[in-house]
Amino acid sequence: MKSLVLFVLPMLMAAITQARQLIGAPSILHYTKQQYAGGGQTWDMDMDRHGILYFANNEGLLTFNGQNWKVLPVPNHTNLRSVRVGKDGRIYTGAQDDFGYYLPDENGLLRYTSLKPLIPSGEREFADIWNIVCYNDAVFFRSNNKIFSYKDNAIRVYPAPGEWRLLCNTPHGLYAQDAREGLMKFVSDNWRVVAPAMASQKLLITAVLEGKQDTLLVFTLKNGIFKLYNQQLFPFNTPVNEALQTDRIYCAKEWDNDQLLLGTAEGGCYILHKNTGALIQKFGIREGLQHNSVRRIFADNGRNIWLALDNGIDMIRYNSAIKQIHPDQHQYLTTYAARVFNRQLYIGTSDGLFVTPLQEHTDLSFQDNQFQKVAHTNGQVWSLATVGEDLLMTHHEGAFRINGPAAYPLFKGTGCWLFLPQQARTLIGCYNGLRTMGAALSPVRQVNLLFESLRFLTAEQDSVIWASHPYRGVYRIVLERDTTLRYTLYTQQQGLPSSYNNFVFRVRGRMVVATSSGIYEFDPIQQRFVPSAWLFPILGNTAVQYLAEDATGNIWFVSGKMPGVVDFHQPSLQKPYSIVHFPELKGMIVSGFECIYPYNEENIFIGGEKGMYHINYKKYKQPKGSPTVMISQVNARDSLLFSGYLPASAAMLKKLPNAFASFHFEYAAPSFGNNMEFSYKLEGFDGDWSEWSARTEKDYTNLPHGKYAFSVKARDNLGNISKAASYAFQILPAWHQTTLAKSIAVLLGLVLIWCCYRLFVAQQQRHKKEQARLILHHEYEKERLQNDKLAADIQFKNKELAITTMHLVQRGKLLFNIKEELLQTIQKITPSPLPSFKKVLRLFDEAEENTEDWEQFSRHFDEVHNNFLSILKKRCSDLSTTDMKLCAYLRINLTTKEIAQSMGISVRGVETSRYRLRKKLEVPADVSLYDFLLSVQGV
Structure with missing residues (x-):
């Protein structure tokens, strides 16, 4: 009876429920292969807990954070067929002849690890991995001939009885379809048949969902929808049954508790009522899609519907309060x-x-x-x-x-x-x-x-x-x-x-x-x-x-x-x-x-x-929770420092050399389709948060060394502000700015100061010596000048003495000649008048013997020659006046003839007087009398 109800009731409800199309169509955002720089065909998609979307594409793994697309080619350079985000944060992927996972490193960069080496030897030959399912604590990968179970870093292989055609899970079980055995369920680490009729009817299953009253909704490629209860199949007749069989169901997903999302090969996306199968809305090329072939459907946290198309990716903002x-x-x-x-x-x-x-x-x-x-x-x-x-x-x-x-x-x-x-x-x-x-x-x-x-x-x-x-x-x-x-x-x-x-x-x-x-x-x-x-x-x-x-x-x-x-x-x-x-x-x-x-x-x-x-303004202004923001990329000097696949705060503090002084930051808010504004601040450089702007990147140049933290927050148009995301880094000082370098510089500075001090002291000493030398030289020069002056004075006075002496000599000669002429004249006169001239002759004799001239001469002579005559007289007290005169005349270097004239004697008389003088002075025979007299000056 229950089976009859399950079979008849949906038919009656479908008969009274007409297909409908709502007047309000949500906006559809298109992402072309030119935008995401990948291949046209996208096979699978999933989202991580941070809001980043992952797409299995012909060109590799596509990622989208709401602002930027990135492509990560598959390591073996084949097509990527499946992707699933695990509870452990790993992004599991399936390609041709390989499967594994991506995991962000400490810099937020996704690194791929292949699980193929864990496959038992002899089981490593397989083709495409079409499905990935996380079930309990294991991850299952399906190829056409094998299903691989990865758990506790080990892989178990389940060969296909005929050919594995589907792998999927529901809240109450893991299911797979085999071409020979039909629909199977994973029980106690083995596969058990639950619907053998699938094989006998040659139905190709594309999805299995939980229904009500212990039933399963089974979606087939060409035969529409069935309900499976107690291993029996019942057609789920809907107002769009014929359309679904024509358009062919590629994928299905339960959505919003009582609705179903269906992706078809030729008719786009259908939204059906889960209980009645009534059409709620349909999206195809006429409704704005890029392509009618939908390979996978995904609903994000904001209840947006994502469609992986045969050519491009579309997002239907179905939950938006704005419709068209x-x-x-x-x-x-x-x-x-x-x-x-x-x-x-x-x-x-x-x-x-x-x-x-x-x-x-x-x-x-x-x-x-x-x-x-x-x-x-x-x-x-x-x-x-x-x-x-x-x-x-x-x-x-x-x-x-x-x-x-x-x-x-x-x-x-x-x-x-x-x-x-x-x-x-x-x-x-x-x-x-x-x-x-x-x-x-x-x-x-x-x-x-x-x-x-x-x-x-x-x-x-x-x-x-x-x-x-x-x-x-x-x-x-x-x-x-x-x-x-x-x-x-x-x-x-x-x-x-x-x-x-x-x-x-x-x-x-x-x-x-x-x-x-x-x-x-x-x-x-x-x-x-x-x-x-x-x-x-x-x-x-x-x-x-x-x-x-x-x-x-x-x-x-x-x-x-x-x-x-x-x-x-x-x-x-x-x-x-x-x-x-x-x-x-x-x-x-x-x-x-x-x-x-x-x-x-x-x-x-x-x-x-x-x-x-x-x-719907009432719905539009309802609180949606604070938006989230992420730092998606950090570059410095064309080097990628952070790639955004984990929270920036979880990244290790990056210590960078001093040459890294210019930075480029990119950020995004994974609130897909919404218009967001951002405000940023670089702690350690900016004084306050920037003005709100729709820009999603910021550059800094010529940053000095030190610790920094770039923070960004997002705001939606209702004024809701996210928590800030931060990325901390440190620019190390240049070698000459390090503590060691500064210590060495201080030490060198001290050494330099000490050396400068020593040089200064040495310079001062040299300066003092030079000053002393200059003073000595100055004194010497002064003394020399004084001596020169004295010598000049002496020479001048010697000349005066010589002149005076010559004058005395001439006067003596003149008086002598006058006396001789007078005597000759008197002798010629007769009678002789000699007695009358005795008084005159006596005056001549007195003039010749006048001592005043000598006394004046000797006084001037002693002044010029440092008391020469006085010193000579003390040394030899028995010297006569004539001897003293001879010494003076010799001292001023008069010739013998000039001495004879001055003394009024003959030349021979001078020679005789010199001889006597040598004896009195006890002049050695080997010393000239002139040199001896010069030495008297130094006494």
Whole structure:
């Protein structure tokens, strides 16, 4: 009976459950082989505890940390077929004729270790390793002819009974398919058959999952899905059974408790309800995939769906709060308006208005996609508005009322931008001015005097309207009658930052102008525009193109081609509000024709260039936990120091030579598909954290030696900040900067100082000696000069003495001659007058014997010759005056003749006197009398 229930109940449920496609499609990120620099085919994938993804690719092991791709070729240069991250942190891989594991070393670089040497001899021949399964404490590797079990550094081999075709595990068992025996289960270290019918029916199993009530879900390549209970197979009929058999199931994975993810060979990815098999959503090339052949499916921690394709890798952001709605069935029309009206969702596009009924879902993106085009709406739709009980549409061809499946014109002939409902009337901004319409939606009248294109309108009062023109300025319009108005144009001269790009809106019951420099309001007292007292401090002078207020008072805006919201119900940073941007939609909205329709907190519609974007803001702002950040690479001088496959803090402190002064850091946050910002700091160099930036790399150059720690943290657009990741390193000092070198330098310095001191002392001594020598030389020179002077004086006085002597000699000679002449003359006179001249002759004799001259001469002589005569007289007291004169004349080196004349004797008398003088002085015979007299000077 239980078997019957298992067989019949799914068929009945499948019959009443229709295949469905949701209107909200998650965004799909594409990674091409050009981006990850690998081969087109990717066979398997897994993720480690740090958030790094690993892919088995034809070119080797691909890794992705959310920012950077890396390729690690297989050591034997073959294709990589499988990859699995073990509980021990190893990344097990299977290639052709080899399998093993990668493990990061102390520098975060993955190193490969082959397990093939552990295989028993004789069992080492095998082909591709297609599956890797971690089960209990062992790791199993499947080739076509053998399954290898690796445990406790030993390998056990399980040969195939026929051919191993599958290896997989569930929470309650390890399963394998053999071509001859069928489905087998690993029990007590052996394989036991649990479904032999698989072999008899020649079913090729691609996945086995746990079902309910002790059943297994068995997925086959060409025959659809089966339920296995008590070794019996029951077809699991689903609304997409035929499609699955045609598209062929490559892989399957249980997801989100009650859903199944299926990868097919030709139909892309299916999401089915696990119990009923009903189609929830399908993704293929038409839905945005790169390829329809899905070889492996993986769901990461953020509930993103990863698809390993036959050509490329795709990520479906299925859990994202932002979805994309394509009302035109994949024509990707640009959307300009949205409105929920009478339990239907209307979306206006560049080619008509589309509508779909709504079911009981608070998040409207989970509605069934039943969009139909509203009749008579072909062409450009600009806006939708609810007036009373009617839904109105502005169109390139006029204004229309929507009634059921069709649109009916209110007037045609000119394009209309928007409706502005008022109590007494409804205003219509048109291509060529303003029109009014009564409460009954008729008649439509042209208002005269202003024929500008009026795309933005808002009311201050029923009779006072504000309008903006993107190239004119802002108009204040006063309606005097339904067909007449007067207006005032305000431009830059009246306080607006510019006369261009001004847009009027009504927020919190007030007219505001979104400008290129923030939000402005009109001051009626000054008759000028001034910065808004409450919105300008919030948004600042940022250029704003669009404003819309939701039912809770939050302000939605568009700035810089990116939507955002000022949330007054979520304070942050000591402010009564928070500003949330949506970087996922930056550049995707319709620039110049922005549209935000905040229906409620779970349904925010934003016009896009390709379809309509839907934001479940309630889900978007829910806490998702702090993001994580990792340092993915560190380079210095073109050398790889750290490769990021383990936390940077776990790396050993890297000590680097002084030449490593320039560093390049790369970092990432493995929050796939999210927009993150980063802030970094290099401790030991930077004073504080850097400004937040989307950059994922930083360079430092010319760092001095010392210890450093590079830290980085990540922040998501909701303001959640991660813990910092750090990488510590030390730049060693140059040889001349080491303690030893400094000690040696100090020692050498001291030695140098000592040597300099010794040199200085020696120099001082030499200087003193030189000074003494100079002084001595100076004294010597001074004495020499004095002696020279004395010698000169002596020579001069000798000359004077000689002159005086010669004068005395001449005078004596003259007196002698006069005396002789006088005597001769007297003798000739007779009688002789001699007696008369005796007195005269006596005077001559007195003159000759005058001692005064001698005394004067001797005194001067002693002054010149250091008391020569006095000393000579003391030495020989018996010297006569004549002897003294002779000594003096000899001392001044007079000739014998000059001495004779001076003394008034003959030459011979001089010789005789010299002889007598030698005897008195006792001059040795071998010494000349002159030399002896010279020696007397030194006595």
